[in-house]
Amino acid sequence: MENPSILVKYSAPAREPHGERDYSRLTAVSQPALHCDRQDPQFLRGRCLPGCALALTLLAGTAHAACGSAIHPYVVQGPGEASPMEGETVTATGTVTAVTPDLRGFFIQGPTDGDPRTSEALFIFSPERAVEIGRQVAVTGEVKEFHGLTELTAVRRVTDCGPGEMPEPVLLGSPAEPLENMRVRIPESIIVDNYRLFDVGELVVADGTHEWTLEDASNERRLQEIPWGLPQDPTLVANGNRVGELTGVLTWRWNRWVILPDEPLTIEPADWTIQPPENSQLRLVSFNIENLFSGLHGDFSHSRGAGSAAEWARQRQKVASALQALDADLLLLQEMEHDQGSGSEVLAEMAALIASRGGRHYEAIAPSVRPGDDAITNAFLYDPERLQPEGELQRIESDPRPALIQAFTRLDSGATVEVINVHMKSRGHNCDHLCKAERAEEMELIMTWLGAQDEQPFRLLGGDFNTLTGESLWAPLVDAGWQRLDVEAPTYWFRGRAQQLDHIWLHSAPAGISGQVQPGHAEMPPLPYLHPLYDPQSPWGASDHNPVILHW
Template identity: 30%
Template sequence: MRPRTLLGTGTVAALAMTALVVTPAAAADHPVINEFSASTSGTDVEFIEVQAAPGTDLSGHSLLEIEGDAGSAIGVVDGAWAAPALDESGFGLLELTADDLENGTLSLLLVQGTAAVGDDIDADDDGTIDIDVDLTLVDAVAVHDGDTGEITYGTELGVAYDGADFAPGGASRVPDGTDTDTSADWVRNSFSLAGIEGSTATPAAGEAWNTPGAPNEVFEEQEPPTDPVCLTDGLTAIGAVQGEGEATTITTPVTVEGVVTGDFQAGGFDGFAIQDAGDDDPLTSDGLFVYAPDAPELVEGDLVQVTGTPSEHYGMTQIAGGALLDCGDAELPAPVELSLPIDDHESFENMLVTLPQTLSILEYYDYGRYGQVVVGTGADGTGRQQQPTAVADPGSEEAAAVAAANAANRITIDDARSSQNPDPAIHPGTLEEFTLESGFRGGDTIAGITGVLDWRFDTWAIQPTEAGTFAPVNARTTAPEIEGATLEVASFNVLNYFTTLGSRGAQTPEELERQEAKIVSAITELDSAIVGLLEIENNDGAALETLVAALNEANPSVDGSARWAGIDTGTIGTDEITTALIYQPALVSPEGEHAVLDASVDARFDTTANRPALAQSFRDLDSDRVVTVAVNHLKSKGSACEGDTGSPEQGNCNEVRTLAAAALADWLATDPTGAGTEGSLIIGDLNSYDHEDPITTLEAAGWTDLLGQFEGEEAYTYVFDGLLGYLDYGLADAALLPSVAGAAAWHANADEPSLIDYTMEFKQDAQDALWAPDAYRASDHDAVVIGLALAAEPAPTEPAPTEPSPTEPAPTQPTDPGAGEGTDPGAGPGAGGELPRTGGGPSAWLLLAAMLLLGAGGVLLRRRRA
């Protein structure tokens, strides 16, 4: 621009000195702002270039950015920098960082003198630079983004100044130094960083290259060759591009040739994988990803040549942009057979591979959102993977070996899409649409999946091109029935059942209806006499009342009485979620008062972290036995606890949970309900795997882990990071243990993908429709069922008095055979399979045996209300 008085507006404190001096007009005989860049694709690359006759001294000159957006401090200095020194060619470059310059309306001024950020050069907002500003204006250029009420200072480059339909992000004077004081002096720069070091982009026809510190140049589009010819010489092997390391070492353009092995142009990857015949080097991959969002449609088997500069994109080698030639068809390479564990993924990056092993579906947490599942095997090459501390002691060599084997024996199957919540959801084994009739569960297997191995989102994954052999080996089951049980107790996590919408649980009435339907279905099928609930809203019993009402509506009794009832505790503790107990009044009745264990009862039970424990005794109406049930939800492993550094193997807050377990055992030993209980049961989510300190603490106090006893080391109720273990428990004290008939987890939740749960917030309509009002995926934890054999105690009989025979000893007092005396305590009910009791001499025992033989009573059957 020729030096002149500029128009503009401004606010706040003017620079009060002498008048702004305007130098005489002259074209190209004064320093000018020659090129600038304020906004580009990706992270902004920003700079201001000045140009003048070589040898011109710009000391004492400054470059200023002036605010022009309506509603902002118009006329205020947003940026101020000393003018750069000129090189021998007369160019000076001021390199800026991203966001130094605004992306909207702004003015750039070259002045003699200095100003500070925040100074106002138009305090009266009259559109004219104030006369009391002590600066000499040398040159100015401005960008106007088209919004109304905005002011610029200098030659204005507006939205359509050159016929385009958007404001320029940068511009160049062409030729250098031209200054006719009009927008015709300026050519917009390439927005796609063409010309910037490292960029392979090309300007659109008529745009200027970005040439910071160098002569300006307009791109003139060249006519493409009319008959492109595929090269026979000068090709670079893909293995040479990949190299033997984790990153390519080639930084100059190359031409590679390969067969398209994976077409990923749709779905967000915007490219395709190619593979050449190989270089016989086992350390280099023969596959490569080509990022080409504007490429013509390709299919697997096309032979292409691609010219471009190799680079690393978040750790994966690729070629972006450049020329693409279709050289006909070619036979697909045979997929490389890989078996877990894979020693060196990098040497197969973007190659076509197949996994012949039978792999179990381990993890599906990201399936609904990203279309990914993790598959793998246990350490022995089969089955699923276990949490290390579910099968071995924390810190042991065995636990470390399990962890290492887990990490080595797994890989992700992706869906070749980068979008979130994709529709349709693609089955990882069959590659067909996921439906309720053709879905999968954790533990189902896939063999022979084939696809391109790549590295995305910090994960090695197969982008499948050919379906594998899917086997639904882990079919759904109905609720477990404990053989020999007369009464069942269940622990059930209801996963944030909140009647208050918009908090942790349902966000809408429809979501609450869907959530409630699944929970009611699950509890109905369990049909246990007593159910401990976890993660129900702690709102003074309102959520519990709503759930009980829903259960009774779904399960009307024949006589019209309520089939279900809840223990009215009101609000317990201060957490948003709490524990609760429901029961069937036709089967049991509460005995005594409910009791709560919190820090006020025992300081070891930290209720700033743990939810308070809830205990209630129940009288079995069939046997007249009294059993106490304590439902618990200890602190999770997710977040840290103050003063508790946690454990590398056992997670955060391990000490908090361990102290709580010790307090719980001591508390229950005091009969806290005052009901004179004949045995106690701990249920709930203890947030600890069975070899961890809280559980071993309870075992040392005389409690028996029933899932471990009846289902063994491979028992589980939860899947985290693809690893099995159980956090949900049934533990019996020594008095109750002989009456335990069995325990089992119902795998209706942990093995199901969350895609079918009640939530609707992020799902597409087709995925919302996968919900069904059944028990499956009612929660993320599996329910635990404990069966008790509570046979009625026979009434003692009094034998008629007799005189002792001279040859027989006098009768002795009847003795208690003891809890499980002469039997394996882990063998369930039998001779010792009842609660400890006194009374009943030998004749009474004989009478009971006769009654059993005659079918007169006392048969141990699972009892459910009809």
């Protein structure tokens, strides 16, 4: 019998860079020797002389040697922020922990060196290489610091070294640099900022000491679905919801630390149900309903809210759902569209819609002459079976949105309240110190008007003041004997901070009055009106503000 030779088989991947071979794909099988040379078709089929077999066996051995002689990621990372090997070509090995096509690469992580200053992982910028999570690979490439991220680039070869050992996630803390590109975990956290979730796939969580940004590892814009294996329910990703233990790869993107979750998130939704006090007989609500623009006469060119008839149809249904759920006797509304003087067209449409849904039959009070020159104004909706308006609607010519004043008498008791509906200048306008001086001028006009009026048995000043609880704006009210309705709950979220911008102040208030804030609006991620997850029949997320409720 002839001496056996070696059948050397090369399994080419579906896509392989031209002129390159991954020699870990070579396999050797015993085969009877055949006498052939390189020009013989038998050679091209993989049947070789012992000498040829030896040469190819050595090539396979070279590939496996790359796995055994490669350095670990901690050598490349070093103990500082930048790699001590920047600019060098190295071969590093580790287990693939994440594959991110939109980031044009993948992450590898190796064993620890016991030095808390060094990371055990690298990002491999290699758009053309196909690797699998859980496989150990050896990567030859150039060490580079890409905007602060240590990575291998200009990759020459990726060798599959067989099954790898998936590293356990380590507890994420500060400083984060020694954990760059590694698997990390956060035991428990709270969602604090979802503003960019459906824009760029970001969600910010806080673990009690730090805030961390979760990303979906894609470059997709205008997300149509909630990522991370979650049910497609926007209330799950509301600010304030608790997130169970999460794991993922920590990396550096856009000058900040980002976690790419590698397991489905578990989220405990908050309970937004509130119970009114037992002695509540009348409910007054102040609510900024966020740019309610109907596109009067079909013109949406100047709308701050809905940009088309289709969007308006969905927005008005959701706002009607929210207002119906509040079940208020009196609504102080802000951010209604100015409709060129009629003052009630949008309101009348909303009132009719609420009634058609089985809600109260509201009547509207709005200026008959357009007050001010801003695109939005304030207005009232009241239940005529519970309240009777007294006198004419008045206004204080404060800029940019005049405050509106209307007195109401309770039909059950005959008690009267004079209500001042306010929407002060936004904190985001182009003026110094978040426009504090401009709001102080508005408050001065209100105090001057109040000082010129006859005393009333009960006055209420409510609305969106764009002012935090502890600011100096309130000093004139306090000095004049006004008291703020005691509610300690956020009405607005901004960049991860829960704030109270909406308030109700009382003067000569009767006993037994109490207050609440209805959550479920400001906490929700913003969604375009035509987004598939925007539910017009759900009351949640109708505005970027939460309403303040007074029980009387």
